Amino acid sequence: MPASDQQSTGHDSPNPNDGTPVEEMSALQKNPERSKLPSGSMAIGRGQTAFSRRRFIGGQCAVLGVAALGNIATGSIFAVAGRGTRSDNSENPFAYRVDRFEQTDPKLIGYVEARRFKSPCAEPRRMAIGGDERIYLAGEKRICVIRPKGSVAAEIGLAAPPQCVAVANEVFYVGFKDHIEVYAANGKRKAVWETLEGNPYITGLTVAENELFAADSGNRVVIRYQLDGKIAGRIGARDREAGMVGFVLPSPNLDVETRGDGVIYVNNPGRHRVECYSVAGDLLKWWGKPSAAIEGFCGCCNPIGLALLPDGRFVTCEKGLPRVKVYNANGEFDCVVAGPESFRENARAGAGSTSDPARIGLDAAVDSKGNVYVLDRVTGNIHVMVPKAKSDGAR
Amino acid sequence: MAEQENRSAPVTRRDFLRQGSRVAALTGLGGVAGLLASKLKAETLVWQIDPAKCLRCGRCATECVLKPSAVKCVHAFALCGYCELCTGYFVPEPNELNTAAENQLCPVSAIKRRWIEDPYYEYTIDETLCIGCGKCVEGCHRFGNGSLFLQVRHNLCLNCNECSIARACPGDAFRRVPVSQPYLLKTSYSHG
Amino acid sequence: MTMRGRSFYSLMLSGAAAAWNAVAEQRFPPPEFESGHQLPVTTVPPPRALWHEYADVAVLLLCLGLACYFVYRRRSRRSVLWLSVFSLIYFGFYRKGCICPIGAPQNVALGFFDPAYAVPLVVAVFFIAPLLVALFAGRTFCAAVCPHGALQDLLLVKPVKVPSWIETGLSVLPYIYLGAGVFFAAAGSAFVICRYDPFVPFFRLSGGLTMLTVGAGFIVVSMFIGRPYCRFLCPYGALLRLASLVSKWRVRITPDFCTKCRLCEESCPFGAIREPVPPPANPVELAPDRRRLGLFLIAMPALIAVFAFIGNRVAAPAALVHPTVSLAERYLDPAKPPPPKVPTPDSLALERADHDPASVLSDAARIRRRFSRAGWWFGGLVGLVIGVRLISLTLRPVRADYEPDRGACFACGRCFMSCPNERVRLGLLSPSEVPGAEPARSNTPPVAAGYIGKPKTAV
Ligand code: SF4
């Protein structure tokens, strides 16, 4: 487009509304060099727009082509751009690894699972086995009486959630958080014992010929009751003067068992051991050591449950690495009843963020034949474990 | 006719169009503002970890735009068992229950162990060292009471518009909380 | 930083902590220490106080006002420069760039699409105020308030002219990027604009290696190409551009008259100054343009449809950005071999977070559907943007003077002093030194001689 053209354009069609003084245009006219087009540019106006538009279209076509080609590629790009670009599928460098302890050596397992059934009540806590081989299960707001095969024989509704239960002839005792109630076998309440003082949290019960022992996690003591509900003594209380550390309980999991021979067995989770007391309260002996390995008690506070085998051995339950093991009368590791691989869900919940340490873990009870009933508090399953061979048990 | 207009008054038309679109844009902006107003919060929001959802995956240490991370381990002392064998402090199978580095779980030895009375020990976090890896948190949850947990520390956090950990968090544990309640402290075992 | 008075916090906040603790349920009691040891209180160092946030808003508004004053009244590049230095320091290095409107469209989008998310007032103001100002006074926010702009502006040492075809070609990117940002934010999965912001990691001096590299790249490029992020990527800039296209006032190279001396032509490092375009001599010349315009108008729906289709196709893989979808894809896709059994964060999520595979899969399917629905919209938007751009290229502007393009001008003020008439206006040159201006000046009415803003309002 020649420069003169440009000038005349400006002059011929003066635009009344663009406010440009005509004088200015004439000034332009007088200075032809000024209005000369920039040499590099194609043209002003139409020419230029057409020019860049063509390029623009070309460019966009290229973009379109690339987009079409990259349709598949985008998949991978987005996958990469997705969450956790770097640590995508890599292991957590800060993982807390205990998986080597989660698999039990099969040679150590002395029991097989004969059957398994679901607890009829939610939130099962502890169980006991009566003389009639029936399972008394404390959970929710009731006690379920279950036949050995798993069918429900009776259900006794309660006013508050029971924590534990112990069975004697004709009656059974139910431990609530702060007191104990006595029920007849038919479910009729016979007595309500006095509410405990302090900070009670009863989590274990065991009954002997003519006395009952209650493990009070809250006050960190075992209470010796007469069967009429009178407190006859307190066992295992902390006494610094006497050098008694007492029960160390980060979580409410104190348990007590007795064979009725004047000795009670109490777990001391914070110290990773099982302690034997005389009913008078003297610490007779203790055994157990902390270790994540199979022969020890894992974590910070285990065992959380005890049961006594008829032959004098002990059954212990642990949380964290949920496992049930048998120790002989001297406290030496004997065999495994069931390892963490049997309680996957339990382990999972135990590692959960919301889990209440009082609501996870396992409990065990033993029937007269030496079968171990393991209660998984998380899934509500009751695993019936029978010894692999009787000869194993006699070791 | 259009031709005519085009020639005689392009600028005014442009002007008119411009004014019109300006008014439209203003209305639009006002509309957005109005719609927003119904959802407006006077408070700003900050990021926080819901300890109930955290999986202790380790990404809090690696994904924060800050190095070391603005996420730190904090301790709810009232939940702690004051264990002698703290599984948040010690490796799963410690040689001995002492403060030797090889027995400590924390990769940066940020946890301090202090004897209170037999057999209780208190564990405190040195936040200047902690990198928020969550290893101790996992140990404490796995075996202990779960009194250790991770929190975004707001004296450090830059309050990114989108927290880079939040988008990598596999537990969806990060959420925006009002600035007046900037922490989601663990105080109980409440479920959910 | 960390030592900011710990004890002070615990004192100040133990009250607050106690209030939270009050809601705690009954729990198993911690040991009772015979030594009388008291449980320490968990410290809760507070975030920035709310008034700080409001102070940020005040600074923003103040800076916007000042920027307008500097650009329109004082017409001083130097003032604008100093203000941008201040903004860079305050919003950039002090506030670490994370109180900025660039990412705000995402918050707004999330606010609309996520019922659980309420947009904080501060974010809303940061989103709206610069746009509002742009509707009246153009991109003064970009001139001196935006830390990103200020950083690039200050780094510019040797501007290179970007060929116009690249410039036009890339000019659609900001809209697409904005669309993508809103798309992902609305889909509730990510704030991509924040994630890929090149300068914020630089302000913080920390961040992922990739982002620091990209930031460094932008920094090197902005030494030679004026404001590359602003021109070719910034999604908020796209909104500001639209707003300033219809702004009430505009930046003028000189409020005086233009003598088309072309001295200002090269003064804009951002290629925003446009040459005069005379009205067509003959209406017949317009005919091809008209035809093209008609063609494009007709082709527009087709363009939108094509892009909507592409958007829909791309959205399916894009859904992988969503954590649930990628989780499902990686671990639960029956067509794929299961991943190695190492505990990764994602496998943890599946194992622990009460995610059962069926619900993860159905969630993933739902999210995918949502993405591909949104993909139609997003693709359509891209088509629309490109179409509008094409149409705008066929439209013939009429310009009498050299003037900055309304949309592209960042109001930085560099061109002011390159105009001899501006210098004359300011008394820095005598009219006799400006040959082209002389005759025109003699014709201007004497009243306007001192302050000639009015006589030629071409717009
Ligand atoms: S990223 Fe999420 S799950 Fe992982 S440690 Fe942090 S908050 Fe916990």
Ligand code: SF4
């Ligand atoms: S494991 Fe947890 S609860 Fe136990 S002492 Fe350590 S921090 Fe406290």
Ligand code: SF4
């Ligand atoms: S283990 Fe990790 S989270 Fe725990 S204190 Fe050490 S650095 Fe912090």
Ligand code: SF4
């Ligand atoms: S918001 Fe930013 S600084 Fe804060 S924790 Fe998340 S990534 Fe780190």
Ligand code: SF4
């Ligand atoms: S275009 Fe964007 S980055 Fe550039 S100055 Fe404007 S808002 Fe800031």
